Amino acid sequence: SLLSNQRVVQEQDQIMLIETNLDDVTGEELSDATQILLEKGAKDVWTEPIIMKKGRPAYKLCLLAAPTKSEELVKILFEKTPSIGVRQQLMNRKIMQRSVKSVKTRFGDIHVKYLSYDGFSKISLEHDELVDLARKNKVAVRELRNRIMEFVQNN
Amino acid sequence: SLLSNQRVVQEQDQIMLIETNLDDVTGEELSDATQILLEKGAKDVWTEPIIMKKGRPAYKLCLLAAPTKSEELVKILFEKTPSIGVRQQLMNRKIMQRSVKSVKTRFGDIHVKYLSYDGFSKISLEHDELVDLARKNKVAVRELRNRIMEFVQNN
Amino acid sequence: SLLSNQRVVQEQDQIMLIETNLDDVTGEELSDATQILLEKGAKDVWTEPIIMKKGRPAYKLCLLAAPTKSEELVKILFEKTPSIGVRQQLMNRKIMQRSVKSVKTRFGDIHVKYLSYDGFSKISLEHDELVDLARKNKVAVRELRNRIMEFVQNN
Amino acid sequence: SLLSNQRVVQEQDQIMLIETNLDDVTGEELSDATQILLEKGAKDVWTEPIIMKKGRPAYKLCLLAAPTKSEELVKILFEKTPSIGVRQQLMNRKIMQRSVKSVKTRFGDIHVKYLSYDGFSKISLEHDELVDLARKNKVAVRELRNRIMEFVQNN
Amino acid sequence: SLLSNQRVVQEQDQIMLIETNLDDVTGEELSDATQILLEKGAKDVWTEPIIMKKGRPAYKLCLLAAPTKSEELVKILFEKTPSIGVRQQLMNRKIMQRSVKSVKTRFGDIHVKYLSYDGFSKISLEHDELVDLARKNKVAVRELRNRIMEFVQNN
Amino acid sequence: SLLSNQRVVQEQDQIMLIETNLDDVTGEELSDATQILLEKGAKDVWTEPIIMKKGRPAYKLCLLAAPTKSEELVKILFEKTPSIGVRQQLMNRKIMQRSVKSVKTRFGDIHVKYLSYDGFSKISLEHDELVDLARKNKVAVRELRNRIMEFVQNN
Ligand code: NI
Ligand code: NI
Ligand code: NI
Ligand code: NI
Ligand code: NI
Ligand code: NI
Ligand code: NI
Ligand code: NI
Ligand code: NI
Ligand code: NI
Ligand code: NI
Ligand code: NI
Incomplete structure (x- = not known):
């Protein structure tokens, strides 16, 4: 990507x-x-x-x-x-330091932002990508976000 | 009035x-x-x-x-x-039942609304009248309001 | 149209x-x-x-x-x-009674809503159409609106 | 409960x-x-x-x-x-039909609202309970919400 | 003026x-x-x-x-x-450079602000003056604005 | 205090x-x-x-x-x-210069902020303290504020 x-x-x-x-x-x-x-x-x-x-x-x-x-x-x-x-x-x-990676999930590819600041780190997904994937997978946006967040944190 | x-x-x-x-x-x-x-x-x-x-x-x-x-x-x-x-x-x-009376105070005349509803009563002053009186008496609006409220409640 | x-x-x-x-x-x-x-x-x-x-x-x-x-x-x-x-x-x-007509202007075609209510009437243009026409004609949206309003009122 | x-x-x-x-x-x-x-x-x-x-x-x-x-x-x-x-x-x-159940999770007990309306159903957690549990478990509120939503949907 | x-x-x-x-x-x-x-x-x-x-x-x-x-x-x-x-x-x-001129129109006199900034220029009318003129001329404010803008641009 | x-x-x-x-x-x-x-x-x-x-x-x-x-x-x-x-x-x-004093009133003790700036001075009460005192004294908050303001200004 x-x-x-x-x-x-x-x-x-x-x-x-x-x-x-x-x-x-x-x-x-x-x-x-x-x-x-x-x-x-x-x-x-x-x-x-x-x-x-x-x-x-x-x-x-x-x-x-x-x-x-x-x-x-x-x-x-x-x-x-x-x-x-x-x-x-x-x-x-x-601003939080960020690196963006394209991640393959079972719902499709999505960009994941890895953010860090002074030892604290978090992950962010792009809302509009989630909305597209949710429509394609016929799943609610919030549920898809949860699933992908969980997948990313475990991989 | x-x-x-x-x-x-x-x-x-x-x-x-x-x-x-x-x-x-x-x-x-x-x-x-x-x-x-x-x-x-x-x-x-x-x-x-x-x-x-x-x-x-x-x-x-x-x-x-x-x-x-x-x-x-x-x-x-x-x-x-x-x-x-x-x-x-x-x-x-x-709506609260209301009667309006013109009251003489040492700062000047002012209309007082006597309001009541189901046994509860309160008093209301018209903001713009207070502003005018405050200017004439060279006193702060809030202080004038306090003084007049106190005067009305005691008379 | x-x-x-x-x-x-x-x-x-x-x-x-x-x-x-x-x-x-x-x-x-x-x-x-x-x-x-x-x-x-x-x-x-x-x-x-x-x-x-x-x-x-x-x-x-x-x-x-x-x-x-x-x-x-x-x-x-x-x-x-x-x-x-x-x-x-x-x-x-x-609601105002309305009839919509497509009007030819020198800037292009545009829908005009003729609105009336109890003897009062006015005209309304669709904002998004104006924006498109303004871009095509390289003119400011407000100026285009004025020109078309004037044209419609005189024809 | x-x-x-x-x-x-x-x-x-x-x-x-x-x-x-x-x-x-x-x-x-x-x-x-x-x-x-x-x-x-x-x-x-x-x-x-x-x-x-x-x-x-x-x-x-x-x-x-x-x-x-x-x-x-x-x-x-x-x-x-x-x-x-x-x-x-x-x-x-x-209003959505609702039934509330206390659910045991590995983070602690939490009330889960099961909501349904005309064939559609969803689940809701009480924000303040989540905040308490998140503090006790030293985990972010959003992550805890995800975990509990996933647990509830799979049980 | x-x-x-x-x-x-x-x-x-x-x-x-x-x-x-x-x-x-x-x-x-x-x-x-x-x-x-x-x-x-x-x-x-x-x-x-x-x-x-x-x-x-x-x-x-x-x-x-x-x-x-x-x-x-x-x-x-x-x-x-x-x-x-x-x-x-x-x-x-x-701020845009501005010069103000009093302009005679058939609706009455009005101040016009001529504004310019780095080669771009525009015209601005004072809203309260327009409201007064509109009342005197018994015409809608928006229509009067259009008429005066057109008059000013053509003169 | x-x-x-x-x-x-x-x-x-x-x-x-x-x-x-x-x-x-x-x-x-x-x-x-x-x-x-x-x-x-x-x-x-x-x-x-x-x-x-x-x-x-x-x-x-x-x-x-x-x-x-x-x-x-x-x-x-x-x-x-x-x-x-x-x-x-x-x-x-x-910021206004401030000094805080605890004042005894017939409704109870309350902190009063004395504020001054360039020759102008005013008084401020802490809202939450007033609410507590009003509840204890079964009096409206606004009326209590008036009474305490008057007491403080006269003492
Ligand atoms: Ni702001
Ligand atoms: Ni965003
Ligand atoms: Ni009167
Ligand atoms: Ni609203
Ligand atoms: Ni009022
Ligand atoms: Ni519109
Ligand atoms: Ni319970
Ligand atoms: Ni809630
Ligand atoms: Ni002038
Ligand atoms: Ni203006
Ligand atoms: Ni104290
Ligand atoms: Ni405060």
Whole structure:
């Protein structure tokens, strides 16, 4: 698989948090902007319901960007939303070291993330892969997750 | 005073709850619609942040109307928001019996609501009146509330 | 077009509101369940952030169903979420009369909904169609909406 | 165990939904009121963040009560919050048939709920019992849940 | 007009973000504090619904201040809310260059913001001005916005 | 009393804000993690409802930690939630100077916090102590608060 054996070694890096408050955008438009920002390379995009001045219901649109991408993403944000100004902050990230392996199970192949941080380790599965496998195997997603977690821990 | 000695005797009545989900309205527009619906006679209007289909951030706009006013308010809602359909439900209200009296205090006059329900009674002050009196008396709103509550309970 | 000239004449019908509170489901699972319930015929599905007993962050999952479909959708909800009970309520809907026409514009064809209610009428465009046309015409979605609204109102 | 072999046979009953909007209560007070209403017999109590008139941030306090308990709970709600009126609605509940059994596992005893509805069945564990057992067995809650689910399904 | 021809040339500046979590304030009080902080010079003030320790429903009150105003606004925040501590962070702002012009339209005069950032430009109208003009011209706000946007783009 | 006469003299210090977005955790699990992080020394922990990519309902888990504790708390957060990465930011805190005294009242002993900042001073009572005293004295919490505030201000 594409991702197998990929390792992320460093436990810390920096990420730009970019935020803007919007009381003049619709939910449809926010959803579109989120999708485009992700396609253009944002690491994460999310919205938070807030109450702005004059008691207006509103949303805070937030995104995380690699520092080298942040200029480009701010410009896209101005193009794709009514925002006329954003605030941003370089934040430190602490991340678990990860290596991804493709694992053969009796339900099919699945990517397993092996995560570790300062002596603690855990395993993570990709939700969308589980959903696909569950559909193919006609089994509930939660049960499939349990089975694969158990298989991986015993092998 | 206009409200003094007014009594609401019944403890139960009926109210129409009207709701619509909106993913194509801005916060500014929702705020305007809320204001207009209140001016046109809605008993209460509020919004709730929700997540609609396709994961869109959205708002549920809710209003309470006297049953005889609900037809008119639905039409205003269609005129003032992008909504193309609402759902509604007649609900029972349980309300505390209330009588309002204008009370003279050393901070100025204030309306006091005397509320009772099945042997339990309490007192309520109107927030906006307190804010005005607090400003005139150059005292904190909470402290003024305490003082007036104490005065009313002892007189 | 499939939808052209389709008319919805009645202004009122009934819809079943079905709700369940969930503190034992993940966002990923809620999102999946929403998608499945819509595919199986729910008229609308949405989630509301709530705070449940013991102060737990939670979600209320809500859906609207045709009364004849509600039994089937409750069963799917039990199968696809951890819910072990739902509450439901038959509500009245007030809906604008609508007829849909396919309209040729210089940007391409688009479905236009003509809506009316008690003498008031308005026009609605489907957001996803606008997004597609905007991409093809390399124009901003809001500007395209304005242009088409103006074209439709003048023709 | 107290709950073993207890069965809930009916699949439908009625429940009173009681709601009030509050812009004059603190979070501490809402949390207290929730706790008291549950102690006094409410089936469920929750809060929803809303935006009330004048754009005020507020909460909708909701509770479910057996119809025979609703009068008593409304009175407690009036006593323990600033509410001066509630709206209520009798709703139908669809509930999965359930029987509870105490099951011996190698991690300790745990109550298992066997749930069924129209031919579909599933199993549910009580979260707080899992948390206790996980602490005693020095194992993660999710892993313990998986192990017990697997044990129960195979026995 | 006061604002005509005013230009904001710089594309970046710094703004202080000030935040405090409150579980002991009412919505009415939060709304008042928001209003006062804006009157005293805060650039923006908003609230976010959160869940605090002990599962209490609560609000995060956030404000943006010019760095030279932040000390004064923190003191006002302590005076006007129950907060006993705030956290703050100097953030960078990226803002679109703007120039404001008063434009004569057949509906009346309106201020138009011409915004640009790194070669991208857009136009913004002030919502409250639109609402006033719409009322005077007896036309829907959205339609008026469309008409004025079209007029401005063609002139 | 343990806290009497304790003084916090400094008006400023630094605090680490740690955040992670979670779409794969349940409300029950979030509530548990919050409790554990507080027990392990977090200064504050809260959750915010957000909407993540693919429109998933989710929560942002936030915590404040003394800079010397932040490493340890990040590790606990990785152990007790599905998070595989956090972002963090050292923020400045502005805090009111406080001294706590145990005060004898006719309702019982209670700790009173005397707070001051740049010439402004106020008083704060601990909510949970008030709730206990109110129960013992069979009086409403709000009324007890008023009485004690008045007593403290006059003595
Ligand atoms: Ni937030
Ligand atoms: Ni995931
Ligand atoms: Ni009067
Ligand atoms: Ni009020
Ligand atoms: Ni739509
Ligand atoms: Ni038992
Ligand atoms: Ni709601
Ligand atoms: Ni549970
Ligand atoms: Ni001007
Ligand atoms: Ni604006
Ligand atoms: Ni003490
Ligand atoms: Ni407190």
